[in-house]
Each structure stands twice: as C-alpha cells, then as structure tokens.
Amino acid sequence: MSSSRATRGPTARTPNDLWQAARAQLRARGLWPLPDEAFQGVEGRLAGALPPVEASPRFREALAANLDLLAQHRRSGVIVKAEAGSRRGALVGLGIASLAAAAALVTLVVYLSRGVSRHPAQTG
Amino acid sequence: MTQMDEQAQILAAQQDPRAFGALYERYVDRIYSYVYHRVGNVHDAEDLTSRVFFRAISHIGTYKDQGYPFSAWLYRIAHNLIANWHRDRSRRPLVSLEDLVISSQPEEHPESRAQEEDDRELLTDVLQALDPDRRELLDLKFNEGLSNAEIGQVLGRSEGAIKSLYHRTLLQLRRELNKKGIEIDVEL
Structure with a gap:
C-alpha cells in the first residue's frame, strides 16, 4: 500500500481532490452555489444593520383610538369608508366636463348650420 | 402568545x-x-x-x-x-440608512470601534445600492423574522423564488463587501 502511494508521488490527487478543486473554481466564477457557511459572515453583519424602528407612542395611541372608533361605527351598522381620494373626484369632474363640452359643441354646430341655411334666403 | x-x-x-x-x-x-x-x-x-x-x-x-x-x-x-x-x-x-445603523458599544477599544464604524459605513453603502426588492427581502428576513415561505406570501412569489433571490442577494453582498475590503474568508 505504502509502495503504491510512493509511486504516485506527493502531488498525486484523488478524484475527490480534483472534484473539490473543480468545485472551488466553479464557485469562484459563480457557476456553483456557495455553501451556507459562506453567507454566515454576511448574515451576521446584516442582522445588526437592519434594526427595527418603533412607532411613536403618540401615533400608536391615536391610531388605536381611530381604529376603535371605526370598530364601534361598524358594530353599530354605520359604514365608514376610507377617503376615496382626489382621483375619483377628478375622474367624475372630467366626465362631467367632457359631457358639457360635447353638448356645447353639438349646440354650436346646430346653431351654425341653421344660420348658414337661413343666410341665402335673406340675401335672395 | x-x-x-x-x-x-x-x-x-x-x-x-x-x-x-x-x-x-x-x-x-x-x-x-x-x-x-x-x-x-x-x-x-x-x-x-x-x-x-x-x-x-x-x-x-x-x-x-x-x-x-x-x-x-x-x-x-x-x-x-x-x-x-x-x-x-x-x-x-x-x-436613511445612516439612521438605522446601530451605534457601537461604548466599552469597546477606540481602534476596534473606528474599524467597526468604517465597516458599517461600507455596509450601508452596499445596502443602499441594492435593488428595492432585495432590500425588502432582507428586511423581511432579518428584521421581521419571516421564513422564505412567508416572504413569498408577502411578495407574491414562490418559496423557491425567494430562496433563489436570497442567495443571489447574499452573493452580491458578499462580493461587494469583499470589493470594499471587508474580507469574509470562506473555504470554497
């Protein structure tokens, strides 16, 4: 056994050694996933860099009171909806304005067409 | 509870x-x-x-x-x-990540404290450069303590997709930290 090892020499590599070396090369090039241990250092640093942020007591209490009020309204059958926002109002306004503009345009066209049809009779 | x-x-x-x-x-x-x-x-x-x-x-x-x-x-x-x-x-x-970084412990040696501050600044820079979805993932995992499956539920992705994104993010962080001189020695 020892003689056979001697004939292979000190630089002889087993298939496992070759696989380890090949995998290391692939990992260095991002072609093979890194072991979980590779990320422990990064994860350790991240854990301390993203601390939780607490809400202010004033905000917490105010929101709790508002939620309680909403809950009581819902309980009593009053439906409280969140503010619809300006977008819906703008859309409704735009729709009404479009209808008004269309009506004005139709009126103008009808008025002008009548004026044109009367004009030859007045001159003749 | x-x-x-x-x-x-x-x-x-x-x-x-x-x-x-x-x-x-x-x-x-x-x-x-x-x-x-x-x-x-x-x-x-x-x-x-x-x-x-x-x-x-x-x-x-x-x-x-x-x-x-x-x-x-x-x-x-x-x-x-x-x-x-x-x-x-x-x-x-x-x-404002500067506000999020935890201050060092007062009893530390000044040299190690300064080094730690430098490292944190570098980490802040690296985190700042991450895509928003990757930062959100890290926040949900480290700050909120959610599992990959739970994060997937929040972000509307599969658990496998979250795991993959997480590993890519860590790989990116590790690479960027190494570039900035923070060596994280690992036997490849």
Missing part, C-alpha cells in the same frame, strides 16, 4: 371589530418598522401604517387561515399599499 391565542383573537375580531385592538397592539410596531424601512420618513410611514390597519380591520371578515401567520397577511397589505405609494409618486424607496 401562542398560535391558538392568535387564532382566537382573529376569530373574535371577525365577530366583533372592537376586538381587533389586540391584533393591532401585537403587530403595530412590526408593521410600522417594515413600512418605515420602505418609505424612509416618519410622515409617510405613519400614514401608510394607518392605512394598513384600516384596511385590515375592514377586511378581517374575509381573512382565511391558509397556513401562514396572520402577520404575513398584514405584511401583504402593507406591501401592496407601499407599491401603490411608490407608483403614485414615481419614487424609489429612500431610506
């Missing part, structure tokens, strides 16, 4: 909205922290946190236990509201 206790609180809130307060007290700080990290200022964080809980109390009746914790449902609401917020304002998440 056990899972059973939480289930009882959810059931109570579904039957009577006034019982929602217990769930609110349990999660308000976590939701606020999550929102704050996404929007980067107190005013919008408070506004969005309020909307999260108003929406939650309004839809608590439709909540169904699908094997994920109740917090994942809340985070999902917050995630959607924040996405709308960013879309409406065409803003990118801007978080």
Whole structure:
C-alpha cells in the first residue's frame, strides 16, 4: 500500500481532490452555489444593520383610538369608508366636463348650420 | 402568545371589530418598522401604517387561515399599499440608512470601534445600492423574522423564488463587501 502511494508521488490527487478543486473554481466564477457557511459572515453583519424602528407612542395611541372608533361605527351598522381620494373626484369632474363640452359643441354646430341655411334666403 | 391565542383573537375580531385592538397592539410596531424601512420618513410611514390597519380591520371578515401567520397577511397589505405609494409618486424607496445603523458599544477599544464604524459605513453603502426588492427581502428576513415561505406570501412569489433571490442577494453582498475590503474568508 505504502509502495503504491510512493509511486504516485506527493502531488498525486484523488478524484475527490480534483472534484473539490473543480468545485472551488466553479464557485469562484459563480457557476456553483456557495455553501451556507459562506453567507454566515454576511448574515451576521446584516442582522445588526437592519434594526427595527418603533412607532411613536403618540401615533400608536391615536391610531388605536381611530381604529376603535371605526370598530364601534361598524358594530353599530354605520359604514365608514376610507377617503376615496382626489382621483375619483377628478375622474367624475372630467366626465362631467367632457359631457358639457360635447353638448356645447353639438349646440354650436346646430346653431351654425341653421344660420348658414337661413343666410341665402335673406340675401335672395 | 401562542398560535391558538392568535387564532382566537382573529376569530373574535371577525365577530366583533372592537376586538381587533389586540391584533393591532401585537403587530403595530412590526408593521410600522417594515413600512418605515420602505418609505424612509416618519410622515409617510405613519400614514401608510394607518392605512394598513384600516384596511385590515375592514377586511378581517374575509381573512382565511391558509397556513401562514396572520402577520404575513398584514405584511401583504402593507406591501401592496407601499407599491401603490411608490407608483403614485414615481419614487424609489429612500431610506436613511445612516439612521438605522446601530451605534457601537461604548466599552469597546477606540481602534476596534473606528474599524467597526468604517465597516458599517461600507455596509450601508452596499445596502443602499441594492435593488428595492432585495432590500425588502432582507428586511423581511432579518428584521421581521419571516421564513422564505412567508416572504413569498408577502411578495407574491414562490418559496423557491425567494430562496433563489436570497442567495443571489447574499452573493452580491458578499462580493461587494469583499470589493470594499471587508474580507469574509470562506473555504470554497
């Protein structure tokens, strides 16, 4: 056994050694996933860099009171909806304005067409 | 508080909205922290946190236990509201990471403390350069303590996709930290 090892020499590599070396090369090039241990250092640093942020007591209490009020309204059958926002109002306004503009345009066209049809009779 | 206790609180809130307060007290700080990290200022964080809980109390009746914790449902609401917020304002998440970095322990040696401060600044730079979805993933994992499956529920992705994104993110962080001289020695 020892003689056979001697004939292979000190630089002889087993298939496992070759696989380890090949995998290391692939990992260095991002072609093979890194072991979980590779990320422990990064994860350790991240854990301390993203601390939780607490809400202010004033905000917490105010929101709790508002939620309680909403809950009581819902309980009593009053439906409280969140503010619809300006977008819906703008859309409704735009729709009404479009209808008004269309009506004005139709009126103008009808008025002008009548004026044109009367004009030859007045001159003749 | 056990899972059973939480289930009882959810059931109570579904039957009577006034019982929602217990769930609110349990999660308000976590939701606020999550929102704050996404929007980067107190005013919008408070506004969005309020909307999260108003929406939650309004839809608590439709909540169904699908094997994920109740917090994942809340985070999902917050995630959607924040996405709308960013879309409406065409803003990118801007978080003052300088405010988030924990200060060093006072009893440390000045040299090691200075080195640690330098490392934290570098880490801040690296985190700042990450894509918003990757930072959100890290926040949900490290700050909120959610599992990959729960994060997938929040972000609307599969557990496998989250795991893959997480590894890519760590790989990117590790590479960027090494570039900046913070060596993380690992036997490849």
